[in-house]
Amino acid sequence: MDRLTGQEFNIWMPDNSLELIEVTGNDVDATLLKIGSVKPVVNSEPSEANYVSGWDDRAIFHNDDIYYLHGNSIWKSFWQISEITTGPF
Incomplete structure (x- = not known):
């Protein structure tokens, strides 16, 4: 939110991760359960290209x-x- 005008801004921010989802149940009552996510740590070195x-x-x-x-x-x-992620390799 802009402090001067009070306007709210929606700003898109890149956020990559691999979401881990498990299918539980069977065909009739199957559900999706989020197990976690793998989030790469982005190197902020200027020599690295942002991906x-x-x-x-x-x-x-x-x-x-x-x-x-x-x-x-x-x-x-x-x-x-x-939540324990190692890399990059």
């Missing part, structure tokens, strides 16, 4: 491991504790 698009993002799941390809980097996390 905000998610068009080419990919993920690989291997047992409990999650590998999230975001831009030119890979981030690693875990299904049960997605």
